[in-house]
Amino acid sequence: METEADAFYRELPKVELHAHLNGSISFATIEKLIARKPHLNIGHSMTAIQSGQRRTLEECFQVFKVIHQLVDSEEDILMVAKDVIKEFADDGVKYLELRSTPREEKNTGLTKKNYVETIIEAIHQCKKEGVDTEVRFLVAVDRRNGTEVAMETVKLAEEFMLSTSGLVVGLDLSGDPTVGHGKDLLPALEKAKHSGLKLALHMSEVPSQMEESDLLLNIPPHRIGHGTFLHPEMGGSQSLVDKVQKNNIPLELCLTSNVKGQTVPSYSQHHFPYWYQSGHPCVICTDDKGVFCTNLSLEYQRAASTFGLSHEAMWKLSQQAIDCSFAPDALKDQLKQRWTKLRPAVLR
Ligand SMILES: CNc1ncnc2c1ncn2[C@@H]1O[C@H](COP(=O)(O)O)[C@@H](O)[C@H]1O
Ligand SMILES: [Zn+2]
Numbered sequence: 001m002e003t004e005a006d007a008f009y010r011e012l013p014k015v016e017l018h019a020h021l022n023g024s025i026s027f028a029t030i031e032k033l034i035a036r037k038p039h040l041n042i043g044h045s046m047t048a049i050q051s052g053q054r055r056t057l058e059e060c061f062q063v064f065k066v067i068h069q070l071v072d073s074e075e076d077i078l079m080v081a082k083d084v085i086k087e088f089a090d091d092g093v094k095y096l097e098l099r100s101t102p103r104e105e106k107n108t109g110l111t112k113k114n115y116v117e118t119i120i121e122a123i124h125q126c127k128k129e130g131v132d133t134e135v136r137f138l139v140a141v142d143r144r145n146g147t148e149v150a151m152e153t154v155k156l157a158e159e160f161m162l163s164t165s166g167l168v169v170g171l172d173l174s175g176d177p178t179v180g181h182g183k184d185l186l187p188a189l190e191k192a193k194h195s196g197l198k199l200a201l202h203m204s205e206v207p208s209q210m211e212e213s214d215l216l217l218n219i220p221p222h223r224i225g226h227g228t229f230l231h232p233e234m235g236g237s238q239s240l241v242d243k244v245q246k247n248n249i250p251l252e253l254c255l256t257s258n259v260k261g262q263t264v265p266s267y268s269q270h271h272f273p274y275w276y277q278s279g280h281p282c283v284i285c286t287d288d289k290g291v292f293c294t295n296l297s298l299e300y301q302r303a304a305s306t307f308g309l310s311h312e313a314m315w316k317l318s319q320q321a322i323d324c325s326f327a328p329d330a331l332k333d334q335l336k337q338r339w340t341k342l343r344p345a346v347l348r
Helices: 007-011 027-036 057-070 074-090 112-128 143-163 186-194 210-217 238-246 255-260 272-276 296-307 311-324 329-346
Strands: 014-020 093-100 134-142 168-174 198-203 223-226 251-253 282-284
Touching: 007 296, 007 329, 014 074, 014 282, 014 296, 014 311, 027 057, 027 074, 074 093, 074 112, 093 112, 093 168, 093 329, 112 134, 112 143, 134 143, 143 168, 143 186, 168 186, 186 198, 186 210, 198 210, 210 238, 251 272, 255 296, 272 282, 272 296, 282 296, 282 311, 296 311, 311 329
Parallel strands: 014 093, 093 134, 134 168, 168 198, 198 223, 223 251, 251 282
Antiparallel strands: none
């Protein structure tokens, strides 16, 4: 597989809407973390899935456990968040929505509140240093932790939405899809939506989540992560598809993540064209650029080469992603102006 995308895809201005902080840590940053914690005896093969390799989704979740051991203090989180933001900016991402699960770590004294504050601090520092990307944050709920933790996390997200003048824009639901059930999280998700947080929910990433997806679609959320098994050809149903289409809920699609995590057998069998061909809003995203050894330019290039899409079509896709973001209207307008300005130089 390519290690670097063609110039067109690197220069294409892009919007990243589905990026988990601890899944997005690059090789270079992992090196620095390993050097800080040599006693953990963690090697690179334990933190990333190299090209050509595939793992079950279950094994992917083991990888996150290893990474969490490496990132357990304010100092680590600040470094990781700043590096990840800069890497997305270097890859041509002009607007980034990062998401992460607040964690407390007894041995370093890290609290969930510090955790979020530190990411906000990283966003501020990058802005001050002139890093060329607008960053917003989604607080993540790990589905494994159940009702009470979900409710606490929503409260934390609400507080930060108010205290950061809009840097915290929403709530993500993620975590191992085979653990826990969405029905236990429904009250927390509804509360979040009611208070003005936007909802980006992982949905039908694995088969046999139809009932849960139906429940979650009734909220309805503002965006869907993956949605791999929603449509009838994948064991989903037309009524699920109808709900998604009727509410025009954008899908965040992460090709390499699904192929390497083995929920999709190959790039050409990905569900991207199912939705894209019907004109449904689709946003190409990375999910975990560090763990899956990719970047957003490569994901755009991969989608184009697999499904035979032109540069013009890819430009449109990146531009339409602006409207799927949780940015306020004024920022969306600014981004659209940027795209218009950049167009002649990129689409030459
Ligand atoms: C591969 N598909 C996926 N499906 C579901 N959840 C995923 C995921 N990839 C990542 N996460 C979620 O993001 C966390 C790591 O980043 P943070 O510590 O939050 O920054 C994982 O522990 C999991 O909860
Ligand atoms: Zn995800």
